[in-house]
Amino acid sequence: MFDTVKKSFQYKEIRNRILFTLLMMAVIRFGSQLPVPGVNRDYFSNWFAAQQTSDAFSLFDAFTGGSFLNMSVLALNITPYITASIIIQLLTIAIPKLEEMQREGEEGRKLLISLTRYMNIGLSLIESAAMAIGFGRSGLLEEYNAVNVIMVITTLTAGSAFLMWLGERITEKGIGNGISIVLTINIISRIPSDVATLFRQFVLGQNVARATIATAVILAVIAGMVILVILLNGAEVHIPIMYSAKFKNGKSSRQDLPIKVNTAGVMPIIFAASIMEFPVIISTLVGYHGTGWWSEALKYLSSSYWCNPAQLKYSVGLIVYIILLVFFAYFYTSISFNPLEIANNLKKQGATVQGIRPGKPTQSYLENKLKYIIFIGAVGLTIIGILPFIFRGVFNANVSFGGTSLIIVVSVVLETIRQVQSMTQTVGYMKSRNRSLLA
Template sequence: MKRFIDTIKNIFSIEELRTRILNTLLFITVFRLGSFVVLPGVEPDLMAVSTGGLLGLLDTFLGGAFSKASIFALGIMPYISASIAIQLLTMAMPYFQKMQKEGESGRKKLNQITRVLTIVVTFAQGLTYLTTTVPDEALLVPRSIFTVSSIFILISGTMFCMWLGERITDKGVGNGISMLIMIGIVSRFPGSIYQEFASRGSGGILIFVLELVALYFVIMAAVMLTQAVRRVPIQYAKQVVGNRAVGLGQRQYLPLKVNAAGVMPIIFAQALMFLPTAVFGAFAEDSDFAANAATVFADFTSWQYSLLYALLIIVFTFFYTAISVNPQQIADDMKRGGGFVPGVKPGQQTSDYISTILDRITFPGSIMLAVVAILPAFAAILGMTTSFAQFFGGTSLLIMVGVVLDTLQQVESYLLMRRYEGLMKSGRIKGRAESLAV
């Protein structure tokens, strides 16, 4: 405990780090206050937003702002959608690939395109949100006036959230966009714990304690999945510059993450899980089988739902790893830098070697990711409340773990620069932002 207190003192003794932490807290406070400001012309108590499926996932990310018809009802989700679209275009279209290779000027152009696309996505999502999730009985003004005014407010709210995220990244600690998502998720955690404790009653205190212990081990498993890497040794040959030999044949490592796709496979799979219910629901009146199937896939605790969900996550894990990690580019960069994998010929053989390793570690990684994703279903089956069960896995848990690790890594770097001991006695935290050895 004394070591922990000393570390906190060291953190606040660094003026720059102290200022960044206070700035982060200020921006987060503004974000949370904005999530309680309701759109003009809406009675929030009459809102009836689904707590399951994709809408429930969005409401979890936004800390309840979605169900409250807040000015931040869409939050930064349109920006994330636009960023994913630009990322996919960068990998698929030569025009965007060229722009990405232009350095700082290309990055600024991509950011500008992302912002413009964010406005377009916000308009589309906002119009859908206002027409499908805000019922007429919750409106205090005519629908047409409400829709027009709220569209501009939602776009302004999303752009303001994006600005807050950028300010946290520049003036605060951690990645701002990820931080805002995590804060939205964490904001529901105390209420979920209270609901779970209240549901157990005075005679279920032991069960509640066991649930907290189980949650602790699940979080540790998520940390292991996030941090796990396969280190590929890389040898750099000696180079002669003038009359001097540089690069004394040192050996480094290329860290290939077991879960290189992060939470994206879960997000993609979650977005598609409403399709079976919608398809079977369209034929429910004409077929008993379709009606039963629609009911089954609407229940996230059913084994059919969990099986399909897990299979989609495994498929998307391979897909997203394939488009986010390019073995050929890694091999080419190693070759240009004078590096090689011991026992493997530089060039195409190195690319094939890295691809083989990726396939071998991605498969168990995808299975572990699928298990983490369906853990909330098992928690709900065991009798936990739905809100508390969501923290036993899935997107919420992985986002929280990833953001906390990234933030701790940044704080750790400030402490090490001032020659203070870090947050962990065993040494430096290896966060998700660990760069490649090449």
């Protein structure tokens, strides 16, 4: 990795892209500290400390890099854009016209991006209004009136739109996928405070032996999870493909069709967590603080109560979460990986899966193969997803840097490194070629 970075700085084109990306990161972190006018910045800090069900907003705060907790102008961050992207992606399956756009190439892609932008603005308006009205009445706004509500809605929506624009500029002029880079820098910015929290809770004030053991365990767990995420992210199953129309030494050429073990990426965790947290968030926004059956039901949905030895009954919610995670692993893969389309494409190219007849048999083979691959990926995702809940429930280790965040950070870092490597090789080849032509 260090050799890749070193080589990339040798070329002006890549060096400028990296420096532009770093500059945009600095702008993002600066914007995360700018306060929204007329807002009590300590409101959410106090609210998080008082709420046991604040885990529903903890992931949101991690994704915003603490902007939500600080109630900065970037409090909504790019979460509305991510939600809009997911909705548009799902709608392409339900609406034939959108599916047509997706297959139209560059023009269709531009139209879908425009739809995502408009939906991002719409969702930002809804979310900022819910925050300004729902929390404004209970102390978020210094003065709860129409002017302050409108000002907060306008500021938060503008902040979300600005970050969307910034992400697109990073994609165009910087390194990596801009939206992913914004999300990753937000998550990484929370790591120092999480590490400090763990240090104060398990190391500070302990004797040398206990402090050493606690430090070793924390480092081992973090390292183990990172390694597991890297393995899961890079794991692939290669299906041998034979091209009968191409010959080498009288034999048909062979290539491999790679299928990622974790085909769905982090989406199953996000979907499962969103469904579990949705009732908690709605109840919080409407100001429900009851003690009846609904309040009891919310405890089953809140990960704050899972894996707690003193309240094991609430861990039923964790079982529901795992079922949802596995379901969405299969669901999301089914909409992003189409065995029928792949089988038809292979047939058109005169290619076959080794030992399998083209057409319907190939489709059936890929579908059966995919079931096992998805299951392995879902098991890996489940382990990564529930480990933070186990440590929080048993040891009260409450940090924002959980399994979801870890998968996103590792995936984006690895993908960005691959892009830098590719760009370095391409630029290096072009410069060598130009030198040869001039000679």
